[in-house]
Amino acid sequence: MPKLWTETIDAHRTAVRGAALDAMAALVDEQGLVSLTMSQIAERAGVGRATLYKYFPDAQAVLTAWHERRLTEHLDRLTAAAEPAEPAVVRLRAALRTFAQIQFHSARHHGSELAVLLHHSEHVDRAQQRLREFVRDLIAEAAQDGNLRDDVAADELAGYCLHALTAAGTVGGQDAVDRLVAVTLAGLEASRPGR
Amino acid sequence: MPKLWTETIDAHRTAVRGAALDAMAALVDEQGLVSLTMSQIAERAGVGRATLYKYFPDAQAVLTAWHERRLTEHLDRLTAAAEPAEPAVVRLRAALRTFAQIQFHSARHHGSELAVLLHHSEHVDRAQQRLREFVRDLIAEAAQDGNLRDDVAADELAGYCLHALTAAGTVGGQDAVDRLVAVTLAGLEASRPGR
Structure with a gap:
């Protein structure tokens, strides 16, 4: 052709x-x-x-494809949230804020129903994996810069962040989302001397 | 009779x-x-x-009753985790550790399947509510003692904790559970002077 x-x-x-x-x-x-x-x-x-x-083949397949497109858009928003020239800790903060925003809005848009309907879909696992790796790499870079705690592996800290920020799906408003991000970031800070 | x-x-x-x-x-x-x-x-x-x-009436009802009993046992373990004579911050730490342990073990015992099968059960909502109130009250008491941050409402901090600690369901072992609890508690600490 x-x-x-x-x-x-x-x-x-x-x-x-x-x-x-x-x-x-x-x-x-x-x-x-x-x-x-x-x-x-x-x-x-x-x-x-x-x-x-x-x-x-069926409506479930359209739903899955639609959800896959949405997750890709979310990941794109996350990775585009920060200026590449900024230090890793600033890019991390921007990415986590964006993630919390997405959680806040998704919970209001059938988030929990979707979780059930798309339970254990491969594309969801893949997207979560990519998200976790993206956050993990930012944390590792920021820890190397001396801007975050380095006594816990970056991958574990990424898991902590992403779970903590799903609480954004349960809060009442934008201000509470901002406070949640601040509290979550406080958990990542270097331990205080003498503790 | x-x-x-x-x-x-x-x-x-x-x-x-x-x-x-x-x-x-x-x-x-x-x-x-x-x-x-x-x-x-x-x-x-x-x-x-x-x-x-x-x-x-059916197997689903047995499942629901069994799960309800399990949640009650978990709540009892949480509330019994600390000596009542200890300061609130110590009791909070004990309760959060116990919660993280339960998450760690539950995830290995059909946690995500259960979440789907019992999706939006009333007894699950009720147990989550009681859990959240219990943690919220401990946080409020510890903040009043001056042992935790008081710039964010206790209820929001409770939501943060409980979501962050669900990450225990994804970690590799006991040590990682302990690190997760430590990181989560760091988020609750009073802000450092000068920040």
Whole structure:
């Protein structure tokens, strides 16, 4: 096939997939996660049901793909949260703040239902792994700079941070999110002399 | 009915319920949570199927009751973890250590499957509420003693602690659990002068 033709097909595929995922997002916002059908998704996406079935075997597959796209967007926001020129500890603070924000908003958008529906999905494990590695590397770099405690392995501290910040899903407002980030960062500070 | 007779019936009821929950615990340990039947539970408990049905409508109800008993035991362990005569900050440390231990062990015993199966159970919400209040009161008392930060509300700090310590479910061993508790407690310390 000539290159132009392949590109057109690829663009078409991407467009249909994107429309389906956008439709999914809109439907979840309006109706929650329960009992979405392929017909509803196709109608909202403006494609035929038969076309949708060429891309996704069922509504669960659309949900999974939509969630995967969302997690990728979240990771992109996290990694873009800080100026690369800043010291690691500043980039870490920016990343953790962004993570806490995402938790705060996600909990208000079917976070716990999603956790059940997508329980143990491979793409969730993969995204969590990438997130943890990103935070771990920032912590290791900041500890090496002398700006964080170095008596506990960076990977353990990353686990601590990410779990502590999921509390953002339970707090009442933006100020409480900021306080949670400050408290969590205090746990990462170098031990005080004499303790 | 004479009192003695009522007491005998009560004791019998308690015994049957207890046997059913012990059977559930043993079966979950051996086979995991999937597809436990009333027949299996009755056989293991040493009671007839018909008798079991007088106490529980289905296997899910036995699971819920078993889990409720376990959560109550956990709360009892937490509240008993420290000498009442100790200062609040010492009692808090003991309680948080116990909580982290429970997380560490529970994660190895079908923790995430349970979370899905018992998703949004009332008894889970109630137990979490009691736990959070218990930790909140200890934090408030310790802050009043001048042993913890007092710039963030005790309830928010309780949420931070309990979320941070769920990371104990992901760590490799006992030492890592202890380090996690230490890091989490560092987040609760009074801010350093000059910061």
